[in-house]
Amino acid sequence: METEIRVGDPLFGTGLVSVAFWQDGIDRLGPAFCSSLKGEFPSSGYVASSFESGYLYRISWDRLLVQSSSEDTLYQRVRAALPDDQAAVSDLSHARQVISLSGPDTPIVLSRCLPVDCRNSALPMGHFVQTYLQDAVVLLHRVSAQEYRMMVPTSFADAISARLQKII
């Protein structure tokens, strides 16, 4: 199949921080926080928004995932912007691995392992979904017409990569 797989895509970066706001704090504080990162607040749980060095995902009603290529400073930067009376902040920079898939057959490859509708109408460019691949939690982000990025738990990355290679 015409799909290329790259594990640990350096272009996508490895900095990752989970931000969980208290109660309705995400709506009160989220936009300002995203502005401080020079990004747009992702009001939808389906569309990723970008900021200067990465992406912002709203992964639940009270949580954001901040992904950036600046691993060393991201956690400190977010923590500085959000003191612990405003949000819980956890560094996940080593907890996830990014697997990039590109090529015209990528939707077919994905349909063999993920219960996700990759048609344009369901997952347009810029959209993301959260799902499972067996026991592994997966965030799938469509970054261009033929390119998808899977954020997977680091401990599952080797096995998922091998499974994708086998499908191809």
Added chain:
Amino acid sequence: MKRLAQSGLIDRTASLRFSFDGCGYSGYQGDTVASALLANGVSLVGRSFKYHRPRGIYTAGPAEPNALVSIGNGVSRKPNLQATTVMLQDGMIVESQNCWPSLDMDVQSLNQLAGPLLGAGFYYKTFMGPVRGAWMAYEKLIRRAAGLGKPPIGPDPDRFETVHDFCGVLVVGGGLAGLDAAITAAEQGENVILAEQGFVLGGQALAAQENSIERQSLASRLADLTKLANVRVLTRCTVFGAYDHGVFGLVEEKDDGAVLHVVRTDRTIVATGASEHHIAFPGNDLPGVMLASAAQAYLNRFGVLCGETCVIYTTNDSVFDAALNLAQAGADVTVLDTRSVIDPADEERMLIAGVDVWLGALITKATGGRKISGVEAQGPGFRETFQCDCLCLSGGWSPALHLTSHTGTKPVWSEHHQAFLPGDCTRHGMTVVGAAAGDYRPVPDSSPVCETGWQTPIKPVAPIIHRKAFVDLQNDVSSKDIRQAQAEGFENVEHLKRYTTLGMGTDQGKLSNLPGLSLMADITHRSIPEIGLTTFRPPFTPVPLGALAGEDTGPDFHLWRHSPLAPIHREESAVMTVSGLWERAWYYNDNGEDVDTAYRREMEIVRSDAALCDVSTLGKIDVEGPDAAEFLNRIYTNGFKTLPVGKARWGLMLREDGYILDDGTTSRVGENSYFMTTTTANAGRVLSYLENLLQTDWTNLKVHVTPVTDQWAAMVLAGPKSRDVLQKVIGTDAAGDAALPFLGVRDAVIDGKYVRILRVSFSGEKSFEIYTKANDGPTVWRCLRKAGAKLFGLEALGALRIEKGHVAGNELDGRTTLGDLGLEKMASTKKPFIGSVLMHRPGLSEPGRRHLVGLVSETDLPLGTGSLLAVGSFEGIGDGRVTSATWSPELKRHIALALLKDGRARHGSIVTVLNPARGIVTKARVRDPHFLDPEGSRMRG
């Protein structure tokens, strides 16, 4: 039986060779195995399930009860396939089933002589005595005699895949109604999947005569379909189940395996057609008896004339086209109709074609041996014997409403159709069209002849015959069995099914349900809707287990998790093992040692030196927020409010019902930040439990939990010299007792990498848990190794904790309490916590519960995990069981942790230990579970 020189949809230029029971035959591209067998004059294809009666081909589709065959050989053999649905392929090896030594001479056909003894429920009545346990003696014999095809032995060479598909409209069934639906939906812009069970589209239209209106309509629809890019056609694809939220299971046959499609759809159009059913009378199962629709299909689709002299026995109008077609093909045709009046137009058509029609007729018996030779019939003013070599039956039609039933939609009885029709399933996004909805018009959008396509209503016939007649051919359920079930009180339709096996098996009663219900209705003087219908459940047709498993088999059964230290383990020659979802270092191979030698050596190192073990698999959770201390105080049995920053505490969680959920260590790493560890096995369960509490019960608490298991590599540095090793890498003061007291927590740097160190012990020795970011794990590990740390693996880790008497997953199995494990003191009396009320309920505190004890073997025999314990003589499952066992280098004996009835009162006594799996019986002395350093001076020192 013969293949006609012309006609049919087979490709006569493509000849295919195949064998049946070793004899070579030929067929054509487009044949099914059944049509090819019939074309070659093979009428006997199988033996019945119970009586081993000779059976032929009864249908031309998925309702086939008789013609079950095995295809292929060796590990590729597939048993119990319906010859009527399998596409013939060149070189195919086909074998009959359920017969010995041959299909012609089957020894077990003698069962027929014992027929009176083999009625409904004979297993339950016959094999329960004369003494208790007698079944165990009968079982082997019965199991050898029972069953149909034999499964292959060995790994399946076929290729199976799973695919997730999505569509706007799923159309089930590729007949005229299904094609219409697919075309209409596609023209409206919908994304359509059209699934057809057969290997070509067309459904019943394929059975119609060439140039008929059905065939013309089919051709035009197929032409329309090819113009539509948004219709995906899947042939050889059965929709076997409808599930919640628009999810459907489809299995698509491939030449070298199958594909399981999990389809999610917005709307579904069910165009599954209808199944013709047979009529029960003596001899209705002889080879040469088949459904009228089947005879028509074999003639018009496959060019096979199933008999030179055909009798058609019917209750309805649907057979007249078949009669005409057979007559036009040269057969001598007689119609016996149970009704006293039929449509004059049909009567005239039959007259012109030279077909005799006998009205008010009733067949009392079919005669013949391995092939039908005639029927005896009677009616108003006549009693006749009709010679024939083919008997075609039509007892009416039942819509294939299985998929609608899967959604929980109750079928509705239609007096006019004499059949159950699908109920309203629009709330499930499902629409039923065509014959599946009771619309039997030949072409769905042609001008209606009448509402159903038939002029004269069906006359039910099944109840009329009172002699033994087969109702369910696959399971050899006769009219006598149904009468007997009723006489014994099994009148309810669900009881009837289970007592007689009516409607079970690969055909799931597609043929037999209605005749069976009709007979029960007659016996009990009730109507068929009062009798009701059993519930249809997935799968609609048998699905290969391989298709359900897909690619998740063998080493790919799970996605295995790897520790961030996995590359290190390869460098260190570790022997890996699977524990839960994780691949872990079992032991480190030193000069080809086996596991027993290795783990004992590693244990001795930990007890005397310093060694490293990878514990990255531990569950890890960030607990953060201003109310985190209050939250932890509620979920742990012991107090956490006063835990200072820089300290760790071991804690136990209970479920609401008072049983232990999990244990672990939680460290306070900041004013509002805690770092929780859980057991490897319960990591996911604990996280879900905490999330559930925060999102439902305690929404007012400002706390968030975030799983960080994969963020950290974790290693244990244990042994009396562990502090010396640590001091070499972080400095004497930083690793000193003042800076890192027992249960102390601090940050440090090892070889430039940030680490978090916890002074806790699982092994009973002085020990440090060292956490670092996952990618930094190998660097930190190598640095500690250079500083003198040796290695120990999972096996030694488990054995060390058994020596220490530390409970783990085996003891925390969801059925033990604090009291059972001797941990009552862990329950705070100063605060409420989850489980604090129900842990005191009588059932959890009364005498006789099983307590945690230690066992020391009195012999040289091991005490295997899972072994049963008895204080006196064994009775039932004994008085307890071994939960964890090992060899103790410290005691030089086999030891174990066990749960023993009133165990704490039995310290010092001897118990019998029985390991039935290994055939070991030995004795062990009961003692305190702490085999080593009960005061804890080693780990605190």
